[in-house]
Structure formats: C-alpha cells, structure tokens
Amino acid sequence: MSAYVPEPTEGNTLRTIYFSDTTLRDGEQAPGVRFSTDDKVYIAQQLSKLGVDEIDAGFPASSASAFETCQRIAREVGPLMEGREHIGTPMTIAVLTRTLASDVETSYQAIKDAPRASIRLFIATSDIHLEHKLRITRDQCLQRIDAAVRQARALTPLVGFGAEDAARTDPTFLCQVYQTAIDAGANTVFLSDTVGSCVPAEFYQMVKHVIDHTTYPADTTRWAIHTHNDLGLGVANALAGIEAGACMVDTTLAGIGERAGNAALEEVAMCITTHSKHYRARHDLNTRMFTSLCNLVAERGGTHMAPNKPIVGQNVFRHTSGIHQHGLLRNRSTYEYLDPDTVGATSDGLILSKLSGRSAVQARLERLNIDNLDLNPDRLNLLFAKFKALAEDRAEVSDEDLRQLVGACA
Template sequence: MPRRIYIFDTTLRDGEQSPGVSLMQHEKLEIARQLARLGVDVIEAGFPIASPGEAEAVKLIAEQVGTADGPVIAALARAVKQDIDVAGEALKPAKKKRIHTFIATSDIHMQYKLKMTREQVLEAAINAVKWARNYTDDVEFSAEDATRSDPEFLCQVFEAAIDAGATTINIPDTVGYALPHEFGQLVRTVVERVPNIHKVQFISVHCHNDLGLAVANSLAGIMAGANQVECTINGIGERAGNTSLEEVVMAIYCRHQVLDCYTNIRHDQIIRTSRLVSDLTGMPVQPNKAIVGANAFRHESGIHQHGVLSNPLTYEIIDPKVVGLPGSGIVLGKHSGRHALEAKLKELGYQLTKEQLNEVFKRFKELADRKKYITDADLESLVADTVHAVPADEVVYHLDYMHVVSGKGTVPTATVRIRKDGNELLASETGVGPIDAVYRTIAKLVEEPHRLVDFQVRSVGPGTDAVADVVVRVEDEQGNIFIGHGISPDTIEAATKAYLQAINRLAYYHRRRIPAPQRGGEV
C-alpha cells in the first residue's frame, strides 16, 4: 500500500524568519486558517519564547484553529525548560498539540554556538523531551545541523530522545549543505542504526534551500524512509528559504507511482494559499517559480502553444485546475454587479464577510471606472489592499487630497492633505521625483517616527491601464517592520496608499500596545 506522507507546515515560524517579514497576530491567524483548509497535518504556529506577542499569536491559533478535527498545532522551543514552559502554556487551548524542541548536534555548533560538550548536549536533549512530556504526549525532537553532525553521535542522541519520550524525530539540513544522495543516506543511517526507531510515529525531514536542493533532499528523505516533510508556502524562510510545500506535494502527486506515497493536501487550495502568504508577507513570488509562479502554466513559444492546443499533456504535466487555477468563465467590468463579483471571488478561493465584500465591491467599482476589464490579478491585489489593511475604525491617517507637479524642467512638488482625529493636516514638499515628493510631504505630516526601508512596484496585467501594485516597508524606532500595499492604475496614487497603509499599521500596532513579533529558533 502507498505510504501517507504527513505535511508539517512551518510558514508561520521558519517562514516568518525571512528577512523583512513580520506578521501581525490577525494575519498569522488568517494564514493558519487557510493552512487548515489546505489540509496540512501540522501547523508550527511560532516560537513562543521569542516575545509576548509571538506567544499570544500561538495561543490565538491554538484556540481558533486547533480544533479536534483540525491540524496539530505545534510550537518551537529550545532544549531549555523556560522555552518549553512558555510553549506549553501557549498551546494549552489546542485539542491536538505538539512541542517541537531542538538542540544542535554538530561539532561546529556545539563548540562555537552552544559551547557545550557532547555529553552536555545529550543530557539537555533528554531533559528537554522529558519536560515537554509534562505538557503533551506529542513531542518532536530535532537535531539541529544534523547533516554536519557525526552520524554515530546523531544516532545516539536520537536513541536517547526516543527513550525519553519523543514521538517524532526530525533530521534537519539546517544550512542546506547536503546533496540528495548524501541526505538520503543519512536518513537510511538513522532508520537502520537507531535501535528504538520503531517507537516513533514520525521520521521527519526539514531541509533548507541554500544550494537550491531543499525539495530534492526532502524527496530523497522520503525515499529513504521519512514519513513527514517540514516545509513552507512558496518556500520562504531563512536565507534562501525552506522546502517549498507546493513543489514537494505536487512532486508526490505527479510521481506517486515512483515514490509510492501520497499526501492529504487539498491541491485546489495551493494557489489561493500561495497568494495569501505572498500578500501578507509582502514577498512576491518569482514568475518562474514552479507550481505557483505567474509563468508556471504559460506558453509563449509557437511550438509549445501548438502542442498545448492539440493536447495540454504535450507541455503540461499538471492540469492548472488541480492546483486551483480556474478557467476564466466570468469577465468583470464596470457593468458587473455584486453577485458576479462575489461569484468570481469565490471561484478564486476567497470567502469574505458581508462587510469585506461591500468594501471590495466599492473599490472594484472605482477601479472598473478606470479600466475596461478587471483581471483575476487585479482582484487579487484589490482584496489584498482592502481586506488585509488595518481595520477601518482603527485607521489614524486618512488621505483627503493629493496634487503632484512633475515634468521635464520642473521641480517635482507634492501637496498632500490628510485627516487625523477629525483635523485636517496640509503640507507641500519637493523631491527628486513625484513619489519622493509625496513621501517627504507625508513624513512631514505624520507623528509616527519611522524610516522607509523598501519600496517595490509592479504592473498587474498588460497594457497602459494596468494596475500598479506597490509594496513598501517602514521601520519604527525599535526595528520592527510594517508592510503597506497600494493598488491603482495611477502609480503615484498606489505608492501614496501603500505608504500611508504602512504608517497606519505602525500606528495601530503601537496604539494597541501589541508586543512586536520577533524571530528566533533556527532549525
């Protein structure tokens, strides 16, 4: 019988460790809900000891997503009692919970990072697993930097961790160092040399992508006996990222006869999940990204086009509909009504509340007056800009008016009027370009100390009326990053909206005194 491969998603923990990514609690919850719809088996919700805000986010997900029929909710903890205590408390509301504790086992990590002997590491691993069992019977133990560890010592640590009560052992390629044949051999070594390996429920692999081999190594691990893969949506994560969930899942789907295994992932939710994570993290998906990239199912070559028109199997190994790319059955424009918009959004995988739909419909009509046709990509950006913004009643700064003068031989000048607490604020500034002038003016008007650290603009769709989708990142005085989205056929307007949204998110964060999320815990 084919083996089931369990999917352990760490987008909200390892994925959020991507440089420049910082999710708010309600955003982490939204992603967790979508991961549950996707059908992942385990959601690693975070690293609770990192900050009070991180612990609260894990607890929120445990309460609202950790239902009896939902996924296991996991939290990361170093092999330290305090870490495990905080993780255990955060996970309490979950019906199914797992504490994931780890310690490095490579000589380089033990000598230079931990400054511990092998004997001390072995003792710490045993104590951590035993302590975690006070909170749950489901305990995962990871040997950080396993691929650069002495295999004999690695097996010794795993054997001790299993004796202490670990129900999952995880073999991480923490720095993405291994080649597929090496990683497969390491997994086989663990399976063959750890005498009590039969006592664990899962043999897990956790691969990083520093050499672009994370998916290949994960598949090699599966073929060597692993039955759990740790991965992230869009492959985001530290440095070059983690194993891409969509790639490893679809490799299993397409080549199940060779791999002799399957997952319980709902494939038609893959595109929806990818876009949600991209929107909320502000990390665009490269066009040539496998499975979820914009070009993944596009054909420009005449030979390819002819082949696909004759039979899609000539150049498509996956039916786009399998991963959630629907056919374009509804064409939306300024004459389209609310029902057509709602139907199209549902087709794209969005389930909006009545209030959210009303706001998106209002914005849709404004955009439709300026464009002949509204594309799927326009709608994706519109939802991201509308639904994922700061709650309407929490917005501090409202844009009332903006006027920009720019052109050859002129000094770019912007005049901006915003409202704050019912008061109008007006200012003008010059800049090296029109967007720079607008940003200097807004910075002069707002009271929130901040620094612009990133600005990205892309065209959504073809033609001169294409929507500009602008993403900006601003940083507060504590180094926390806040992301803003803005869309409009007018690039300057889109840039202005994005900048103000980021500032409003910063203001929202500080006014509600939400502890800032912090990153930690490398596995």
C-alpha cells in the first residue's frame, strides 16, 4: 500500500455520521467571499453528488434575493438523485430561520417545493446574548422556541433547532432549551460553539451533558454539532462532539466561514475515513470530489485557499526535503499518509529545491525522458552542483530549468 487507502468496513457495525453543509450561508459570511445565485445552485448540485445529507441554503427572510436563491435550490437541486443512489434519498434543503412567526412562514415558502425541506430555527441562549442582544429573559427565550418550533413543525416534518452560543450557555438552562425544542417537534438539534471558544474536552463534556440530560425519541432525533475555528480547533471540536454522541456535523467546504471559519467538511470526513475504528463510524461521502469541490468554492467565492490547507491544499502531496524525497522514491507511504486518489488530488510529488538530493534530481530526469547524462558520474556530479547553485536563488527549480542545466553539462 503506497499510502492510506480506506479499508472495507462492516457497515452494520459502524454508525453513520451525516454531514450538513453550510458553505452557501455561513461560508459566504467569510469576509471577501461572495457567490452569485448561479454559483450557489451549482455548488448545491455538487454537494448533492458528494453525498451531503443536508445543506443550509441560506437565510430567505433576510432579502428578496436570498429568498429567490433558496427557492431555486429547492426546486432545481432538491429532487436530484445523481450520485446518491447508494444513499436512497435526495438531499435535504434547509434554511436558517429566526424564532419569529413571519420568518418561519417566509422560510417555508422558499423551500416548500423540495422533496425534503427543513426549517432550521435558531436563537441565542447564553446570558450575554439574552441580556445584551435580545434583551429577553430565559423564560421568554423558551416561549419563543416552543412557539416557533411548533409553527415550523405544522408546515414540514423536518425541523432543526440550534441554540446560538450554546457553548457559553448555562448547562442547566441549555438542557431546558433543547428539551423545549424537542418536545415542540424539532428532530435535528444543533449544539454550537458559535465563537470558537471551546477546547475539545470542554466541547465533549457540553455535548455529552446535554444528550445525557435530555429526553428524546432515539429513532427520530439527530444530535448535530456546529463549530467555529477561532482557536484553530473547529475540526477537533467537531470530532469531540461525534465522540460524545452526535451523529451529524455542520461544516463548510475548505472551512470557509465567519471570522476564522467553520469546521472543514473534508477534514472531518477524512478523520472519520482514516480512523473509522476509533470513532466506530462511517459516512456516505464521495471523498474523491474533495479537491475539485474545495477549489471550486475558492474560485467561485473569489478567495484563495492556503497551499498548506489540510487534505486539499496544493502542497499536501508535494515534497521538498531530500530525505523525504528519497523515502518517497522507495515507497510513498514513508511520507504520505493519504493516497492522493482518495481525495481526488494528483501528486507531482517531488519539488526540486535547495533541499533536494540526488535521487530526486535523477527521478525527475527519468520522468522527463532525459537520458540521465548517460549515467556518467562526472556529468551527474557537474549537473548536481549546478542544480544546487541555481536552487539557492529560487524556491523551486522547474522542468525547463533542469533541461537548461542538462544542456550546459553536455
């Protein structure tokens, strides 16, 4: 095995982790990112093919254009089954909604044409939000949740609820919040670290505490998690939430989102893929779409993906160290954990730089079908010396640079 390739798993022994994706809503809240309506419809189509269970298509009550975009996604993407034959259901089209009667009605009108339409309600529950932003009491918050969830459930059988700033909410009150939402009819409930304040152990305890202290129908309730990356722990916290009992994770492609971003879909998924035995879990995503989809989101959103971005960055399968390059030439698994093909990447492998050794230069000569200087040791020594001198002045020596060096050594 050249690098990590997922081993066959016994599907009946592993629980399924479902992915909800909020690239089109929370992802677009990243500073500098903007998607056109056509972009959003196309990205939604690709997310459907990817195998995502649910998307957060937007906030239809915020503007007429947002309403129209969500409506198009519901009508054009909601019924699609391409790439989902192994799942057996179309993707759920969800929209974000405040606990206001007018918002709930507007949201339903936007997505009612989707075969699987979900109204996803939210309200802040931490004391800092209740006091300074909403200016309501805890009891008033519970009343709003109960009324809005019941209204939404009367419109559609799929209703989500999330407590904004759950991680900084009093644990006892937080359990009351979710119990109220579940009793009113919510069947997907999101536990959130809205400002990315938690470390994994803390988030694990919060998720486990709420699940353990809430009464819910196990066969119809999905506990979901929504994490942010302000401390660089969005993915770690999402995985901690899964270990604590959640079966759905809310993510964005490439981790784009408000401030420092959200948990990256491809990172969470590949952690589950590569450590399915640890998490005792599996998923239905087509991981070979990850690289192209993340690049698509960066291109359409007008942003740039860092070259060292885990899983899908352009440097993930590129190597400059001479020691690493020598190992890779013997066996790729020496310095590559993932097989590029599993995430839809291509590996140009060896980057010729001042850190490269002879084995990398000779391998590149062979790839370029250059006669390797007839394997003459003196000419190879001269070429390597010239290569090292040139590499001191640039980050990477190109194939054309190498051809010119070969000519100079003729």
